[in-house]
Amino acid sequence: MRTATDTVRRVAPTDLPVLILGESGTGKGLFAEMVHRQSGRCGPLVKVNCAALPEALIESELFGHERGAFTGASAERKGRFELAAGGTLFLDEIGDTSPAFQVKLLRVLQDGEFERVGGTRTLRADVRIVAATNRDLTAAIAAGAFRADLFYRLSVVPLTLPPLRDRRQDIPELARRILDDFDRANGGRHTLGKDAIDLLLTCDFPGNIRELENCVKRAAVMADGPVVSATSFSCRQGCRPSPGASPAVPPAAPAMIIAGDRPDNASAEVALRVGRDELLEALATAGWSQAKAARLLGLSARQIGYAIRKYGIVLRKW
Numbered sequence: 001m002r003t004a005t006d007t008v009r010r011v012a013p014t015d016l017p018v019l020i021l022g023e024s025g026t027g028k029g030l031f032a033e034m035v036h037r038q039s040g041r042c043g044p045l046v047k048v049n050c051a052a053l054p055e056a057l058i059e060s061e062l063f064g065h066e067r068g069a070f071t072g073a074s075a076e077r078k079g080r081f082e083l084a085a086g087g088t089l090f091l092d093e094i095g096d097t098s099p100a101f102q103v104k105l106l107r108v109l110q111d112g113e114f115e116r117v118g119g120t121r122t123l124r125a126d127v128r129i130v131a132a133t134n135r136d137l138t139a140a141i142a143a144g145a146f147r148a149d150l151f152y153r154l155s156v157v158p159l160t161l162p163p164l165r166d167r168r169q170d171i172p173e174l175a176r177r178i179l180d181d182f183d184r185a186n187g188g189r190h191t192l193g194k195d196a197i198d199l200l201l202t203c204d205f206p207g208n209i210r211e212l213e214n215c216v217k218r219a220a221v222m223a224d225g226p227v228v229s230a231t232s233f234s235c236r237q238g239c240r241p242s243p244g245a246s247p248a249v250p251p252a253a254p255a256m257i258i259a260g261d262r263p264d265n266a267s268a269e270v271a272l273r274v275g276r277d278e279l280l281e282a283l284a285t286a287g288w289s290q291a292k293a294a295r296l297l298g299l300s301a302r303q304i305g306y307a308i309r310k311y312g313i314v315l316r317k318w
C-alpha cells in the first residue's frame, strides 16, 4: 500500500492517465479521489460507471449533444468530458466496456478532441483520466474483449491495490479508522478490544475493505458497551460462520419476503456481491428484520429482497 500511495504522490501532479487495478472493495474509488485531490487540478472529479452506461447513450453521455441531435434531445447537453473540464474524469469498471465504447474513448485519448453528438465544433478534452477495473485486462485482451491499444493508452501508470488477505497487517489500523468514522457519524465512542482484532486478523475478507467495513460497523451496532469485543462479531471462524453455525430457520409461520420489483442489472449485481452466508449472518444479527439487515449490509430494501429471493432464503417469523 505504501508503494501505491507513493506512486499516487508522484503521478498526481502530472497529466498522465492512471489505471487502478484491484479486486472489488480494495479502495480503487478512494485512490481515484486521492489522485484527483493531489493533482492540484481545480476542476471537478467526475465519475462514470462505464458498465452501467447503456450502449445507445454512451456517446451523448461522454461527449454531450446539441439541441435536436436526436429525438428527445430538446436542449443542448454537456457530456462528462466537458463537465470534468480542468479536473479529473474517473472511468470506473473500464474492463466491462463494449467494443463501441472502447473505440470512442480511444479516439478522444489519442486526439484529445471530440465533438458533441450532432455538433460540428471540435472541443478540447482538458481532463486527467483515471480508470479502474477489477478485471484481468491482460486476459481480456488475449480473449479479444479489451483493445490492446486502449490498454496501453490507459496504463501509462498502473496502480495495483493488493487484496486485504495479502496485507493483513493493515487490518487493525483500517478497522480502527472505520470504527472512528462510524462513531463520528453516529455519535458513539467505541474502541476495538484486542480479542476483536485477533479475530479480524484470521479473516480472509473476499470482499476486501468493503467487507471489513461492514463487519466492524455491524459489530459496533451489536456491542453491549463501548468496547467492541470478539463476541460482538456474529462470526467466530475466519469471518464466515462455520456450516454448523448457520442460523437455524424454524419451520411454519408466514414468510415475510418483501415482494419488491426486480432491481435493474447494476442493482442486482450489487445485491449479489453479498454472499449467502453473509446475508444469513446479517439477517440473524438483525433479528430477521430485513430493513435492519439491509442497513447493516449497505443494501436498499429492493436489493436485499432480490438477494433473499435469489439465494432461496425463506424468512419466517419466530
Ligand SMILES: Nc1ncnc2c1ncn2[C@@H]1O[C@H](COP(=O)(O)OP(=O)(O)OP(=O)(O)O)[C@@H](O)[C@H]1O
Binding pocket: 022, 023, 024, 025, 026, 027, 028, 029, 030, 031, 134, 174, 177, 178, 209, 210, 213
Ligand atoms: N484505506 C481505507 N480506509 C478506510 N476505508 C476504506 C479504505 N479503502 C477503502 N475503504 C472503504 O472501503 C469501501 C470500498 O472502497 P472502494 O469503493 O473505493 O473500493 P473499489 O475497489 O472501488 O470497489 P468496487 O470495485 O467494488 O467499486 C468504501 O466504503 C471505502 O470507503
